Amino acid sequence: MDQIEKLASDAPLLPAARGTASPARARRWHVAVFLAPALLVYTALMIVPLADTLRLSLFRGVEHVPAFVGLDNFRVLLTDPRWSEHFWAALRHNFYFFAFHILLQNPVGIALAALLSLPRLRGQAFYRTAFFLPTMLSFVIVGFTWKLILSPLWGVAPTLLGSIGLRGWFHPWLGQESTALTTLALISVWQYVGIPMMLIYAAMLAIPHELIEAAELDGITGFAQFRRIKLPLIWPTIGICSILTFVGNFNAFDLIYTVSGANAGPNFATDILGTFLFRTFFGNQLQLGDPNMGATIATMMFLIILAGVSAYLFGIQARMRRYAL
Numbered sequence: 001m002d003q004i005e006k007l008a009s010d011a012p013l014l015p016a017a018r019g020t021a022s023p024a025r026a027r028r029w030h031v032a033v034f035l036a037p038a039l040l041v042y043t044a045l046m047i048v049p050l051a052d053t054l055r056l057s058l059f060r061g062v063e064h065v066p067a068f069v070g071l072d073n074f075r076v077l078l079t080d081p082r083w084s085e086h087f088w089a090a091l092r093h094n095f096y097f098f099a100f101h102i103l104l105q106n107p108v109g110i111a112l113a114a115l116l117s118l119p120r121l122r123g124q125a126f127y128r129t130a131f132f133l134p135t136m137l138s139f140v141i142v143g144f145t146w147k148l149i150l151s152p153l154w155g156v157a158p159t160l161l162g163s164i165g166l167r168g169w170f171h172p173w174l175g176q177e178s179t180a181l182t183t184l185a186l187i188s189v190w191q192y193v194g195i196p197m198m199l200i201y202a203a204m205l206a207i208p209h210e211l212i213e214a215a216e217l218d219g220i221t222g223f224a225q226f227r228r229i230k231l232p233l234i235w236p237t238i239g240i241c242s243i244l245t246f247v248g249n250f251n252a253f254d255l256i257y258t259v260s261g262a263n264a265g266p267n268f269a270t271d272i273l274g275t276f277l278f279r280t281f282f283g284n285q286l287q288l289g290d291p292n293m294g295a296t297i298a299t300m301m302f303l304i305i306l307a308g309v310s311a312y313l314f315g316i317q318a319r320m321r322r323y324a325l
Contacts, residue, residue, distance in 0.1 A: 050302070056295035066292075073296040083293065087300075089268065090276040093181055097272060098249040100185040101192075106241055108189070109196030110234075114226055116197070117204040128201070132194035139191075143258030146187045150174050174259065177269040184270055188255055192248070196241040203237035204230060236317075243312045250305050253278065273301050 057073055059066040077083045112131055116124055134142065149156050150173060158170045173183040207230060215221075215229045253274030256264055262284045264271035279287060281294025 053295045053298050053302075056292055057299045060292050061290075073292060074300070077293065077296050077300065086268070086271065086276055087273075087297070090271045090273045091304075093270065094250055094252075094272045096181060097185055097188075097252065098246060100182070101189060101245050101249055102242060104185075105189045105193050105245065106196050106238065109193050109241065110200055110238070112193070112197045113200035113204055114230070116201050128198070131197055134191045135194040137191065139254040140258055142187065142191050143255050147174065147259050150183070175266055177266050180260065180266060180269045184256055184259060187259075188252070191255075195244070196238075199241055200234055200237055203234040207233055239312065239316055243309060246308050246312075247305055250301060250308070273297065273304075277301065 058068060058070060060069045060073060061067075077087055115121065116127060121127075148154070152158060152170070152172045152175070158167060161167050161170045171179065173179040211229060211233075212225070215225050220228060251274065252272055256270050256272060256275055257278065260266075260270045260275075262275060262279050264275040277294055277297045278284075280290055280297055283289030
């Protein structure tokens with residue numbers, strides 16, 4: 001027996017026993033290899049520019065030589081009348097732009113998704129395509145098209161209103177300070193309402209049929225079924241649509257630049273943080289570009305978006321998890 005135990009102790013380990021940790025290590029290497037290209041591209045295109053923007057916001061050009069000024073650029077932006085007046089006005093316009101989308105785009109998207117989810121609706125594929133198609137169009141095409149439609153000189157809108165006896169209702173909405181921003185917000189809602197519609201429509205399709213059948217057995221149908229059964233279950237998706245709208249609106253620039261130009265006319269009535277950043281960083285007409293102040297505005301935009309996303313992730317989303325399927 002002693003010889004058998006000695007032989008057993010001296011026997012070499014099998015390759016599988018010695019290499020039990022190698023498959024896990026191989027998997028980790030595979031993960032690293034596959035993630036490396038994406039991480040490199042993301043770092044080069046996102047992390048490095050963000051870090052450089054934060055660095056630029058802490059410097060100021062003094063006789064064409066960068067000098068470290070710390071947070072003084074932020075003080076100038078928030079308190080100096082030369083900068084603060086335009087900054088606070090652009091920020092107010094951004095919040096108005098966002099509120100308009102939240103109060104109109106998302107409810108319309110919910111209504112369209114609810115209609116498309118009706119089992120007896122004919123032509124669902126056509127309606128889905130028609131409502132989502134503007135989202136796929138270039139903002140340049142959308143901006144110039146609506147600019148031509150609403151033009152008081154050669155636009156289609158005054159002619160159409162005149163054909164039904166409502167010519168007096170037409171006004172140069174893009175040329176009036178009181179209506180320009182609202183008109184642009186309506187154009188933006190028309191273009192992007194397809195995104196919340198499709199997301200909420202997909203969430204409605206994911207609701208188990210058993211719940212719907214149980215509600216119908218209890219006599220809950222129609223709008224009552226949507227309000228009491230479907231709406232609570234799609235609250236997480238509505239929250240995602242809201243935060244995507246927030247990020248998109250505070251990064252908005254393209255549509256307003258296409259329709260109103262870099263000066264966001266008339267008289268800066270449509271000026272938002274994106275156009276204010278563009279004019280400051282690159283300059284426009286008689287205004288010289290200031291990369292340091294432009295980076296300061298970009299940093300403020302980043303902090304605002306970061307605060308909004310953090311409030312959603314750590315506050316609102318946690319409460320919505322109880323509604324998830």
